[in-house]
Amino acid sequence: MKIAVISDIHANKMALDCALNDINKFNPDKIFCLGDIILAGYDPNGVCEEIIKLQDKYRDDFIIIQGNTDKMVANCTPQLIEKTKEAFPCMGYSLEEDVKITKKEYIDFVKNLPLNKTITLNNVTIELVHGSPRRQDENIFPNLDPCDIEKMVENSPADLILCGHTHIPCGYSLNSGKTVINAGSLGRSMMPDCKPVYLQLTIDKYGKFYSEHIKLEYDNKMVANHILMRGFKYCEDLAKMYIPR
Numbered sequence: 001m002k003i004a005v006i007s008d009i010h011a012n013k014m015a016l017d018c019a020l021n022d023i024n025k026f027n028p029d030k031i032f033c034l035g036d037i038i039l040a041g042y043d044p045n046g047v048c049e050e051i052i053k054l055q056d057k058y059r060d061d062f063i064i065i066q067g068n069t070d071k072m073v074a075n076c077t078p079q080l081i082e083k084t085k086e087a088f089p090c091m092g093y094s095l096e097e098d099v100k101i102t103k104k105e106y107i108d109f110v111k112n113l114p115l116n117k118t119i120t121l122n123n124v125t126i127e128l129v130h131g132s133p134r135r136q137d138e139n140i141f142p143n144l145d146p147c148d149i150e151k152m153v154e155n156s157p158a159d160l161i162l163c164g165h166t167h168i169p170c171g172y173s174l175n176s177g178k179t180v181i182n183a184g185s186l187g188r189s190m191m192p193d194c195k196p197v198y199l200q201l202t203i204d205k206y207g208k209f210y211s212e213h214i215k216l217e218y219d220n221k222m223v224a225n226h227i228l229m230r231g232f233k234y235c236e237d238l239a240k241m242y243i244p245r
């Protein structure tokens with residue numbers, strides 16, 4: 001069984017198109033999407049439209065959960081916009097604009113997504129979460145103390161926990177027997193090269209699983225230009241995040 005795991009698209013249609021092209025060649029049985037499909041990109045409507053097409057095509061074989069930025073757009077208030085502007089100006093101004101440009105049907109779509117999902121495939125129980133099983137916005141970064149990761153996943157019934165949120169791919173094989181894999185980010189990679197990353201997961205009939213993070217090539221500058229063209233205050237700070245360091 002082959003599964004493509006995508007996360008943190010952040011309204012970046014070019015990254016999603018690039019990944020779907022590669023995923024078609026992988027020819028997965030299932031696609032999992034771990035949330036943050038919108039906020040701080042350039043095409044929230046185009047991304048939502050494509051995600052809903054995937055849902056129609058794959059039906060029960062497409063599973064999607066809500067990320068913290070989906071929730072921010074869906075439950076946005078003037079207070080949240082001001083608070084975000086103070087903490088992270090380009091995100092706050094992006095939020096203000098994204099709420100205006102995203103179609104209501106897509107805001108309703110992300111609003112109604114589940115926080116997590118658990119599924120058993122070939123005897124492997126998998127939990128899909130955005131941050132961690134205990135919190136939608138908890139960070140599972142590389143090089144954390146495995147004892148801390150154990151605490152984050154101790155109440156999960158799963159053998160394998162799939163997460164995103166940090167935009168940095170990583171993985172842990174824990175003493176408890178659980179495995180945790182962060183799929184990285186398609187649309188706003190925090191890796192030095194800022195290239196889109198997704199996960200290819202294969203589970204054999206004996207319940208053994210293998211995974212590989214796939215890095216994709218695309219035109220970072222073009223994405224940065226799309227962000228700049230949005231023109232909201234501090235959008236140049238957001239655009240810079242797409243240029244390799």
Ligand SMILES: [Fe+2]
Binds near residue numbers: 008010069166
């Ligand atoms: Fe994210």
